[in-house]
Structures are given as structure tokens and as C-alpha cells.
Amino acid sequence: MASSLTKDSAGTAPGTGKTFFGHPRGLATLFMTEMWERFSFYGMRALLVYYLISGGADGTKEGIHGGGLAMTMATATAIYGVYLAMVYLLAMPGGWFGDRVWGPRKTVTIASVVIIAGHLTLALPGQAMFFIGMALVAAGSGLLKANISTMVGQLYDGPDDPRRDGGFTVFYMSINIGAFIAPLVIGTVGETVNWHFGFALAGIGMALGLVQFLLGTKHLNPRSSEIPNPLAPAERKSVLVKSLLTVIVAAVAYGAIVAAGLFTLNWALVPLALIGLIIPVAVLVRIKRDKDLTNTEQSKMSGYIWFFAVAAIFWMIFDQAGSTLSVFGSGSTTGSVFGIDFPATWFQSLNPLFVMAIAPVLAWVWLWLARKNQEPSTTVKFAMALWLIGVSFFIFVVPMLMAGDGTKVSPMWLVTIYLAQTIGELCLSPVGLSVTTKLAPAKYASQMMGVWFLAVTAGDSVMSLLSIGGVDLNTWPVVAGEAAVACLAGLGIFAYRKKIIGLMGNVH
Structure with missing residues (x-):
């Protein structure tokens, strides 16, 4: 091929x-x-x-x-x-x-x-x-x-x-x-x-x-x-020893838990979810507290933390496409268009389809606005992403209520939700990759792309911890609550946009 x-x-x-x-x-x-x-x-x-x-x-x-x-x-x-x-x-x-x-x-x-x-x-x-x-x-x-x-x-x-x-x-x-x-x-x-x-x-x-x-x-x-x-020979030996010790400690600890008859699935899920939340925070704190950074780099990192937090909220909701939205598509939609039945997994193809269709159009819109000196700043684009992901879940509440008595709703509800989320993704994901490279301190230039992906880790870890803690993410009050959080966070970053832009220095 x-x-x-x-x-x-x-x-x-x-x-x-x-x-x-x-x-x-x-x-x-x-x-x-x-x-x-x-x-x-x-x-x-x-x-x-x-x-x-x-x-x-x-x-x-x-x-x-x-x-x-x-x-x-x-x-x-x-x-x-x-x-x-x-x-x-x-x-x-x-x-x-x-x-x-x-x-x-x-x-x-x-x-x-x-x-x-x-x-x-x-x-x-x-x-x-x-x-x-x-x-x-x-x-x-x-x-x-x-x-x-x-x-x-x-x-x-x-x-x-x-x-x-x-x-x-x-x-x-x-x-x-x-x-x-x-x-x-x-x-x-x-x-x-x-x-x-x-x-x-x-x-x-x-x-x-x-x-x-x-x-x-x-x-x-x-x-x-x-x-x-x-790796130098000494470094290789050190990594092997530390890795082996970590495995031994984990094996002994979990062996004792199993032997005591206390093991449940949460003994694995909770530590992993906490690791997924703690490591991103620790990485940001380590970079922010590095005394080798100049005052300008410190300021840019302060601005970047705003974008990181916004991205974590966005991905927490967006990635429920494979859980909350997916299960709703299976049990609560008619699963047919123009009399043609289709498997519920096909809903998962909507996002990449919309990305391929909309990304070139949105790129052209940004360029057109830039020529008129009216292109939204990175901060405003992130706020737009949060509003769109929030609106998508407010929309989601409507078919959830309609299906509450067992009624099957039109699949077009999910099509609309995925469309709104995709536009939000295109306001955040490529822009986030770009601003990460622009705000990265010189010392961490090669590591910052990995830091950006940790926003996904943090968001998905929060999603997991909420489920473990007994929050039912598949009910309309919780969906509405997530929508409200996203819209309020979008309003917050929009309200503080001048402060954030000031922290970013010459990056806009």
C-alpha cells in the first residue's frame, strides 16, 4: 500500500x-x-x-x-x-x-x-x-x-x-x-x-x-x-538494580496482600490511578522549581500550568467517548440510519472522520483570521475547547433523559455530541502541542512533549478515581456536573486571559 x-x-x-x-x-x-x-x-x-x-x-x-x-x-x-x-x-x-x-x-x-x-x-x-x-x-x-x-x-x-x-x-x-x-x-x-x-x-x-x-x-x-x-556501564547497573528492587518490593507487598486474603481489583487500580495523577504534578513542580531556569522561563512555565490544567479537564471528559458515550450508544440509541443497522462501535469512527474533514477547514479559518489580525489567542482557543466539550455534555443530558424510560433515541444525538467534541479537540490539541514547544524552557525542550501528554494521563486518572470512589459517570446529573465544570473552567481561563498572556512573555 x-x-x-x-x-x-x-x-x-x-x-x-x-x-x-x-x-x-x-x-x-x-x-x-x-x-x-x-x-x-x-x-x-x-x-x-x-x-x-x-x-x-x-x-x-x-x-x-x-x-x-x-x-x-x-x-x-x-x-x-x-x-x-x-x-x-x-x-x-x-x-x-x-x-x-x-x-x-x-x-x-x-x-x-x-x-x-x-x-x-x-x-x-x-x-x-x-x-x-x-x-x-x-x-x-x-x-x-x-x-x-x-x-x-x-x-x-x-x-x-x-x-x-x-x-x-x-x-x-x-x-x-x-x-x-x-x-x-x-x-x-x-x-x-x-x-x-x-x-x-x-x-x-x-x-x-x-x-x-x-x-x-x-x-x-x-x-x-x-x-x-x-547509558554508561555504571548507569546501566544502577538502573537494573533499582528496577529489580522495585519489582521485588512490589512482589513482596502484593504477595502479602494476596496471602492475607485482602486483594481486590482496587489494590491495583487505585495505586495506578494515583501514580497517573501524582507523576504529572510532580514533573511540573520539579520543572517549575528548577533554579537553573531564568525568570522569563519561570514565568512561561507558570503560564503553561494553566494550559496543562485545562487540557486535563478536557481529556477527562473527551476520553469518555470510549466508556460513557460508547455504552449509551449500544443500549439507548436505535442503531440504524435510513433503515440500515450498524454496530454501536461504529460511533467510535466519528471523531477521526470529523478530524479529517474539519481540521483543514479550521486551519484555513485561523489563517484567514490571522491575516485580518483577528485570530484568537491560545488562551481563548483553550477556553473555546472547554466550552465546546462542556456544551457537548449538556447536549448529552437531553438524550439521557429521553432514554430514561427505555426509549431508544436517534443516533444523531451522538453524532452531534462527537462533532462538538471534535471541534473542541481541534481548538486544543494541535494548539497545545504548539504552545508546549514555544513555552518549553531550553533545559527541558526535548522533554516537554512528554509533559504535554501527561495532561491526558492526569485527566484519565481523575476519571478512574471518580469511578472507583462510587461516582456513576453514566448518569445525567454527573454528566451535567462535568459539563458545568468544563464551562466554568473555560470561563475562568477566559476571564484571566490577560494575566496568562502576560506570563507567556513573547508567546501568544
């Missing part, structure tokens, strides 16, 4: 006369790898909560076929939140492995193998296999996430290469293509045929990605095989 998307051109990628839409040939390899990885990831995500509640009372109520783990919706939401939080948290050590242990190319190869093993483990029945498989997928996704982006950057002649930004734009389209196709294929198989067949299909997708990655590595920059900052 990658070759069919290339075209002849003189002199770009080493050793070949072809380009990929005018970019180095290696971009096709990385594009397809990322597309298949996202295919496997979003396919598994589309099935996750359904599989967890299948066979239980909540699954029966939502009309989901059996064969799952028969958990309550509260437990499923907590697991889902922790899983997403760990994927984004593990992107930081994933980048560390690429920089200091294996190099980006080898790290992506190992990550792909781990992801395949995880999905194939999920394809085996049983609760133990599920948790082992989910841990492997989270670890593999974390290893792959940072390193494949690094290799995209290595294809170009430094940050001033005029093709670089366009290359990343093409690359990120692969995410949405994979995310769009996955629920239509994996979701349909898992939801209508067999859960484990769906998980196996996700593994096959990642395997296809790995095969084409290995075949296409000759088109990558040779630097992708190098270890930028290899």
Missing part, C-alpha cells in the same frame, strides 16, 4: 528516486506503521468497555452479547481510565529507552512485538489473560509513541527544512485513518461475532505494521539506529 502512494521524483530519500507526496520515502514506512498501530489501538479501545461488562447485569441491560468478564460499569470505567492513563504515562520512559538504551528504530521494533503479544494474549479467554494483554499493549504503545515521531523528524534536514511541518501533517493523518477504520473492522467483528476474534484482528493489524516497517527500514535515516545518549 505504501508503494502505491509514492511517486517518482529526483533526489530526496537516500538510495531511491521516489518520494511520498513530495516527502522522503521513509515517511511512507512510518505512516503505515503508525496507521496499523493506531488501527490496533483504537480497535481494542472500541471493544474494551463492552467486553468488560459483557455477561454481567450492565452488559445485559445495554444489549451486549455475552462472553465477556461480567464486570460492573463502574469497574469497567475505572479500568478503561487507568489503561488510557498508563499508555500516555509510559510514553515518557518509552522515549528514554529510545534515547538511552535501544535507539528509536530498535525500540519501535520491540514495541511492535510487545503490542502484538498483548493483543494475542487478549484473544485468549480469562481475566488473567485480559490484564496481562492490556499491560503489554499499554507498555508497547508507550514505547512506540515517542520514538516513531522522532524518526519522522530525522527524515528532514533539521528543523528549518521547509518540508518538515508538512511531513508531520501527513504523518498525523495516519493516526486518524487507522482510528477511523478500526471500529468499522475490529469493532464489528468483536461486537457481532466474538470479542476474542476482534482482539486477535487487532494483533494481526499490528503484525502487518511491523512487517512493512522492517521491510521499509532501508528508507529511514541511519541515525534512527543510533543511541543518542547511551
